Amino acid sequence: xxxxxxxxxxxxxxxxxxxxxxxxxxxxxxxxxxxxxxxxxxxxxxxxxxxxxxxxxxxxxxxxxxxxxxxxxxxxxxxxxxxxxxxxxxxxxxxxxxxxxxxxxxxxxxxxxxxxxxxxxxxxxxxxxxxxxxxxxxxxxxxxxxxxxxxxxxxxxxxxxxxxxxxxxxxxxxxxxxxxxxxxxxxxxxxxxxxxxxxxxxxxxxxxxxxxxxxxxxxxxxxxxxxxxxxxxxxxxxxxxxxxxxxxxx
Amino acid sequence: xxxxxxxxxxxxxxxxxxxxxxxxxxxxxxxxxxxxxxxxxxxxxxxxxxxxxxxxxxxxxxxxxxxxxxxxxxxxxxxxxxxxxxxxxxxxxxxxxxxxxxxxxxxxxxxxxxxxxxxxxxxxxxxxxxxxxxxxxxxxxxxxxxxxxxxxxxxxxxxxxxxxxxxxxxxxxxxx
Numbered sequence: 490x491x492x493x494x495x496x497x498x499x500x501x502x503x504x505x506x507x508x509x510x511x512x513x514x515x516x517x518x519x520x521x522x523x524x525x526x527x528x529x530x531x532x533x534x535x536x537x538x539x540x541x542x543x544x545x546x547x548x549x550x551x552x553x554x555x556x557x558x559x560x561x562x563x564x565x566x567x568x569x570x571x572x573x574x575x576x577x578x579x580x581x582x583x584x585x586x587x588x589x590x591x592x593x594x595x596x597x598x599x600x601x602x603x604x605x606x607x608x609x610x611x612x613x614x615x616x617x618x619x620x621x622x623x624x625x626x627x628x629x630x631x632x633x634x635x636x637x638x639x640x641x642x643x644x645x646x647x648x649x650x651x652x653x654x655x656x657x658x659x660x661x662x663x664x665x666x667x668x669x670x671x672x673x674x675x676x677x678x679x680x681x682x683x684x685x686x687x688x689x690x691x692x693x694x695x696x697x698x699x700x701x702x703x704x705x706x707x708x709x710x711x712x713x714x715x716x717x718x719x720x721x722x723x724x725x726x727x728x729x730x731x732x733x734x735x736x737x738x739x
Numbered sequence: 740x741x742x743x744x745x746x747x748x749x750x751x752x753x754x755x756x757x758x759x760x761x762x763x764x765x766x767x768x769x770x771x772x773x774x775x776x777x778x779x780x781x782x783x784x785x786x787x788x789x790x791x792x793x794x795x796x797x798x799x800x801x802x803x804x805x806x807x808x809x810x811x812x813x814x815x816x817x818x819x820x821x822x823x824x825x826x827x828x829x830x831x832x833x834x835x836x837x838x839x840x841x842x843x844x845x846x847x848x849x850x851x852x853x854x855x856x857x858x859x860x861x862x863x864x865x866x867x868x869x870x871x872x873x874x875x876x877x878x879x880x881x882x883x884x885x886x887x888x889x890x891x892x893x894x895x896x897x898x899x900x901x902x903x904x905x906x907x908x909x910x911x912x913x914x915x
Contacts, residue, residue, distance in 0.1 A: 511756050512755055512756050512759035512760070512776075516759070516772075516773045516776075517755055519773065520755070520773060520776055520777045520780070521751065523777050524747075524751065524777065524780055524781070524784075527781060527784075528747055528781075528784050530746070530747050530748060530784075531747060531748050531751070668778060668781045668782060668785070669781065669785070670781075670784065670785035705785075726813050727813075729809070730806075730810060732881070733806065733881060736881055737786075737789070
């Protein structure tokens with residue numbers, strides 16, 4: 490690369506740097522509202538109040554307490570309203586499906602199909618509902634059995650999709666717990682997953698999260714052991730995530 | 740290790756734009772940036788007690804942004820939207836003759852960057868655009884320093900090649 494080209498690219502990158510604009514205010518407000526639900530400090534901390542444009546909130550000291558309470562009330566009300574509007578407008582029109590892999594046994598099929606109508610959500614509340622549905626699965630599946638078994642093998646597409654979605658919900662619950670800084674709960678979700686799907690389609694992802702959760706709960710030795718077992722199984726796209734979890738573990 | 744836990748509200752106020760723009764520059768689709776920014780701050784909050792206040796905050800945050808974008812990219816390869824279009828990272832392609840001069844230059848850089856390998860692109864964006872020092876990038880991404888410099892060098896070379904190619908194409912389109 491010649492010097493003139495290098496200079497020209499630097500000028501281009503400068504132009505692109507100038508292209509960095511403030512994030513949309515409505516997106517900032519939505520993210521703040523979502524964070525406030527998960528992080529109590531985002532509600533309590535004055536710096537988290539009234540700074541949507543990035544300017545510090547300066548409250549008069551004599552009226553500070555009253556204004557803080559008022560602002561907090563307005564913020565919570567705004568957050569609830571924002572979440573409601575967000576939930577209404579942003580209703581997902583599509584759902585994410587993981588591409589499954591071929592190698593697994595029929596053990597996971599024993600959990601039975603899960604009603605397709607209930608598979609789109611990934612919230613913890615829905616996951617609890619999902620678990621209840623899963624416990625009812627055998628009785629739900631029985632009347633459907635003649636239809637599905639008569640035409641398709643147990644590994645038919647619909648069965649696999651149902652199993653995959655049931656697995657995904659358990660893992661979504663674990664992932665949400667990890668992100669919210671609750672590795673204990675994530676670990677318990679993952680144990681539940683492992684018991685239910687010992688040869689699960691998403692076992693690789695579950696094992697990855699298990700390493701992260703073990704590191705998170707302060708069990709570095711167990712995390713390292715789990716990471717070693719993970720790396721011995723097969724090359725994985727999750728290897729960097731596992732390594733990162735181990736390297737940040739105390 | 741920090742004795743006092745940094746204030747997540749202040750971090751949000753100060754760095755939200757940085758997180759947003761870096762996710763965009765790393766090629767995350769516009770529709771996904773908001774969710775990923777949310778995830779970045781959740782992860783930041785979960786790790787705040789690990790933050791060493793003797794280190795600059797910006798590279799530390801940049802590390803989270805990179806990992807979240809990289810994880811998203813890996814997952815995006817393994818999924819598809821049933822009723823929608825396939826998930827893809829953004830690579831804008833506006834006809835050259837419809838662009839203004841400045842926007843034209845920016846579009847060329849965006850397209851050229853979109854063609855780069857993700858890991859190299861991350862080092863280039865963090866260093867040349869966000870001005871994070873290479874040693875900090877290496878530390879936060881967990882890669883050897885030499886690897887970081889190597890990625891930066893290769894990214895600059897690839898960028899130069901891609902820009903040259905896009906300029907040629909743009910000029911050909913203008914001539915037609």
